[in-house]
Amino acid sequence: MKRNLPVLLVFLLFAVNSIPVAAQGAELSDFIFGTYTFSKIDPADKYNGWATIRYGVGETLFKLDENLKVVPVLVEAYKLSEDTRTWTLTLRDGVMFHNGNTMNGVAVKASLERLIAVNERAASDLMIESISAEGNTVAITTTVPNPTLLNALCDPYACIVDASADNGKVDFNMYPVGTGPYVIKEYVPDDKAYLEPFAKYWGGAPKSKSVTVKAIPDVDTLALAMQNGEVDAAYGLSYDTLTTFSNDDRFNVMKAATTRVYMLYFNLEREWMKDRNFRRAICMAVDKKSYGAVLLNGAGTATKAAFPSSLSYGNDDLFPDVPSYDPEGAKALLTESGYTDSDGDGFLDKDGKKVSVKLLTYGRAGLPQSAQAFQSALTELGIGVDYEQVDSVDQHLRSGNFDICTYAYVTTPTGDPFSYLNFTMGTGKGANFGRYSNPEVDRLLSEMASEFEGAKRADYAVKIQRIATSDSSYCYMFHLNMFMVTKLGVTGIIQSPVDYYHITAETSRGSI
Numbered sequence: 001m002k003r004n005l006p007v008l009l010v011f012l013l014f015a016v017n018s019i020p021v022a023a024q025g026a027e028l029s030d031f032i033f034g035t036y037t038f039s040k041i042d043p044a045d046k047y048n049g050w051a052t053i054r055y056g057v058g059e060t061l062f063k064l065d066e067n068l069k070v071v072p073v074l075v076e077a078y079k080l081s082e083d084t085r086t087w088t089l090t091l092r093d094g095v096m097f098h099n100g101n102t103m104n105g106v107a108v109k110a111s112l113e114r115l116i117a118v119n120e121r122a123a124s125d126l127m128i129e130s131i132s133a134e135g136n137t138v139a140i141t142t143t144v145p146n147p148t149l150l151n152a153l154c155d156p157y158a159c160i161v162d163a164s165a166d167n168g169k170v171d172f173n174m175y176p177v178g179t180g181p182y183v184i185k186e187y188v189p190d191d192k193a194y195l196e197p198f199a200k201y202w203g204g205a206p207k208s209k210s211v212t213v214k215a216i217p218d219v220d221t222l223a224l225a226m227q228n229g230e231v232d233a234a235y236g237l238s239y240d241t242l243t244t245f246s247n248d249d250r251f252n253v254m255k256a257a258t259t260r261v262y263m264l265y266f267n268l269e270r271e272w273m274k275d276r277n278f279r280r281a282i283c284m285a286v287d288k289k290s291y292g293a294v295l296l297n298g299a300g301t302a303t304k305a306a307f308p309s310s311l312s313y314g315n316d317d318l319f320p321d322v323p324s325y326d327p328e329g330a331k332a333l334l335t336e337s338g339y340t341d342s343d344g345d346g347f348l349d350k351d352g353k354k355v356s357v358k359l360l361t362y363g364r365a366g367l368p369q370s371a372q373a374f375q376s377a378l379t380e381l382g383i384g385v386d387y388e389q390v391d392s393v394d395q396h397l398r399s400g401n402f403d404i405c406t407y408a409y410v411t412t413p414t415g416d417p418f419s420y421l422n423f424t425m426g427t428g429k430g431a432n433f434g435r436y437s438n439p440e441v442d443r444l445l446s447e448m449a450s451e452f453e454g455a456k457r458a459d460y461a462v463k464i465q466r467i468a469t470s471d472s473s474y475c476y477m478f479h480l481n482m483f484m485v486t487k488l489g490v491t492g493i494i495q496s497p498v499d500y501y502h503i504t505a506e507t508s509r510g511s512i
Contacts, residue, residue, distance in 0.1 A: 028209035029509040033493075033502070034225050036236030036365065038190055038215030040173035042161075044115045044122070046394075048173065049156030055193065055213055056206075056503035058159035058178030061089065061108070062150050064498055068259075068415040070150050074103065074160060074179065084145040084452065085129075091136045096200045097162040098183045105133030110163040112140070120430045125152040125419050127449070147452040151414035156500050181206040181505035191215055207492060207508040219365065226251070226485055232509050233486040233493055235502065236365055239297040245485045254495040255299075255483045259412040261306055262291075262370060264475040265397065265405040265433045272355060273403050277337040279472035282404070284323045284330035285377040292478040295369040300478035305465055306411045306420060308479045313417055313461035321470040330381055341382055348382040356384030357403035362393040364408050370477065371406040397433040405433065408480070410499060417461040418448055425468055436473050 033055075043049030043058060052058040061074045072078070077090040095103040109131045116123040129143045142149060152158065162177040174187040181203060182195035193213045197206035214231065216222040219238040226234040226245070237245075245251045264286070266273045273279060292300020304322035307314030316322075323329075339348040339355060348355040357378070361371035368389055375385045390396050397405060409431075411420040422445050423429045427437040441464055448460035468474050484495045484502075492506025 028207065030210045030212065031208040031233075031503075031507055031509055032212045032214060032231045034214050034216050034222050034231035034234040036215075036217055036219060036222055036363075038192070038213070038217075040189075041184075041187075041193075042173040042176050043157050043159035044118050044161075045173055046119070047157075049159050050500045052159045052176060052178060052180075053156045053500045054502040055180075055184075055195065056182040056211065056505070056507070057176060057180045057184055057195070058161060059180050060156065060158045061091075061153045061160060063501070064154050064415045064496075066497060068412060068497060070154060070415060074108075078150070084147075086139055086141045087149055089138045089140070091138065092202065093136065095179050095202045096198075097165075097179055098177050098198055099162060099165055100200070101162050101164070101177075103160060103162075103179055104136055105138045107162060107164070108138045108160055109133040111160045112158070114161075114163040114166065115157060119157050121419075121423055122152070122155070122157045124422065124429065125155065125414065126158075145450045145452070147450065147457070148414060148416045148418055151416045152419065154415060155413050155419070182211055182503065201505060203505050206505045211503055211507065213503075217363070229487070232490055233484060235484050237483070237485060238365055239295070239299050239483075241485075242297045242299065242483060250488055252486050252488055252490065253483055254486065254493075255481055256495045256497055256499075257301075257308065257310070258410065258480050258482045258497050258499050259308055259311075260408055260410045260480040260482065260499060261303065261308075262300065262366065262406065262408050262477045262480065263306070264374075264477065265402075265407050266473060266475070267400060267403050267405075267434055268473060269400065269435045270357075270403045271353075272357060275337065276471045277333055278339070279475075280323060281330040281333045281337075281381065282378070282383075283472045283475045284326045284333070285381055286374060286475060286477055287325050287377065288477045289325070291370050291373060295373060296366045296478075296480070299481040299483065300366070301481065302478050303476050304469070306474070306476055307417060307461070307465075311412070311417075313458045313465070318462050319466060319469055321466065323472075327377065327380065334381065339382075346382060347384050354384060355382070356386060358386045358388070358401070360393065360396055360402040360405040361387075361389050361407075362391065363389065366480070367406050367408060374406065394433075400435070406477075407433075413498060413500075415498075416457070418445075418457070421445060421461060421464050422449070425464065425474075434473065436468065438467060438473075441467050 039051035040048045041051040043052045062070050063073045065071050074092050075089050076092050079088050127142045127146045130141045132139045165177040166172045181201045183198050185196050186194040195211040223241045225231050246253050288302035304316045304319040305314045309315050339350050361367050375387050378385050423431045444464050451457050489510030492504050494501045
């Protein structure tokens with residue numbers, strides 16, 4: 001991919017998009033946001049919608065508040081039909097796309113239809129049968145009653161874009177046409193995005209003259225850029241720096257308990273991983289508390305569940321079959337299961353074969369450190385480890401060329417447990433990287449999909465997790481307390497529990 005756009009394309013983009021917002025009463029400042037990763041930003045493409053929302057380029061019809069409750073954004077009113085299959089949404093008046101087109105019912109219909117045509121996870125969550133539109137109203141009919149449709153419309157993949165602008169002339173993964181407070185003016189893949197305020201933003205004039213998002217994948221370089229004043233805010237810093245920035249009065253550290261879980265995927269189709277006792281022994285070797293307390297500088301809370309204990313379906317007491325940290329017990333279980341060091345070389349074998357696993361991870365903060373500590377724990381058990389850190393981990397996971405993968409996953413991207421459980425545990429689903437398949441889990445997921453009563457949904461979530469963790473098909477290590485560092489005086493930037501609301505119309509350097 002070329003790193004610089006042709007001059008003509010840049011000119012056209014500047015001409016089509018809005019002009020900068022003029023300062024009102026005081027001169028606006030440029031804002032520079034440093035991040036460890038730089039994603040593409042077509043919301044319909046895989047998980048790229050996170051960046052669309054984070055950078056203030058796009059918005060969803062609804063969003064999740066700090067308590068993970070659904071609240072309207074681009075919608076003024078909504079109602080559900082008596083047969084619980086059709087949701088009718090009344091859209092907010094006066095919302096414009098960055099190219100000057102009006103966001104109306106027809107545009108929202110086109111945006112959602114574009115989404116479900118290309119995004120498997122969205123199609124699975126939304127369960128849309130048909131969409132009709134008239135004026136400022138959209139009616140969404142689902143194939144079956146879908147109690148979490150509004151939740152799913154909070155997910156970044158549901159960011160509303162002007163689908164008519166996706167005509168092949170401009171790459172939507174570089175220049176999506178959204179409704180957010182900022183317009184992308186220049187995009188350099190893997191490097192930076194330069195954004196200017198959208199003059200016709202429905203939420204009022206943005207408070208920064210411009211926003212530049214800079215990719216700084218090396219965490220030490222990112223920390224140095226923050227300390228040297230090269231960036232106004234930094235996201236994705238190493239947890240080793242948390243104390244440093246917390247003790248420096250030039251900076252503000254924002255923390256938020258998130259639903260992002262650090263977990264182990266087990267490839268259940270691989271030779272050793274098919275053995276339930278082998279998996280259980282591995283789970284017993286994971287020192288969850290130390291990983292969170294030491295490797296992440298206190299930012300990880302040990303867990304037995306996919307969801308944090310603040311949620312009714314995430315309390316550790318509900319999962320008594322999940323083993324605690326017990327390395328000696330793990331060794332004993334392996335011995336009982338026929339794994340022995342028959343030649344005294346320090347590594348186990350069984351049925352004449354040496355026991356070795358391929359351990360995969362990627363560069364998200366805390367994952368490599370956790371994977372390396374886990375590698376040492378496996379070696380202590382006498383298990384050989386082929387360790388690899390990769391850039392594009394999902395591609396490797398889909399290929400099946402791994403035994404174990406340390407992975408980080410936001411488990412309530414919609415404020416409800418179903419999306420995560422269905423997509424990671426349902427037979428054949430897109431993030432079921434371990435090839436897990438259990439008829440009872442599939443049955444419970446099917447029933448949960450159409451259950452409207454909250455307590456019953458929570459009960460389903462508990463039952464499903466119990467089944468999947470009782471035989472150690474999944475291992476959850478700890479939940480993450482995310483943090484972001486800003487210069488003192490910065491306002492209007494968010495570190496949310498779901499971790500995808502960052503840049504807003506209120507984002508500003510302030511007076512300092």
